[in-house]
Amino acid sequence: MSTPAEFPVTWAPRRTRAVLLPVCVVLVVLFAVIAVALPANWQFNDRIMMVLSGVLFASVGLMLARPRVSADAEGVTVVNFVRSRRLAWAEIVGVNFRQGDPWATLDLADGTSLAAVGIQPGVGRNQAIADARALRDLVARHGG
Structure with a gap:
């Protein structure tokens, strides 16, 4: 992908x-x-x-209907059901989307994780996997 x-x-x-x-x-x-x-x-x-x-x-x-994950040159914006959070690329150390997960999660440099509800299998499992991989590749390319 x-x-x-x-x-x-x-x-x-x-x-x-x-x-x-x-x-x-x-x-x-x-x-x-x-x-x-x-x-x-x-x-x-x-x-x-x-x-x-x-x-x-x-x-x-x-x-x-709010959830989405947006990436630009400066970082990633995660909009979940109630809250949204802006992250610099260096703050994200990993993207996980394991079998059975309801959505992708971002592992953060401070040791916490953040749900990325915008990437979920509701769009189709294969599409969600491709989206998570694309975000993971961007993190690897732009991360700190």
């Missing part, structure tokens, strides 16, 4: 995003329609809460 030739490079579970983003829109629209269609004895506050429930469920879907 060859490494990406040009920066920036981004790895993300695109199929997951392609499914989740429309589902989030449908959730908000569905809950809004339900809020309008509720019987007359439901109060305005109940209708608002119904719409807000749809927004809350959609927010969770958007959070699940």
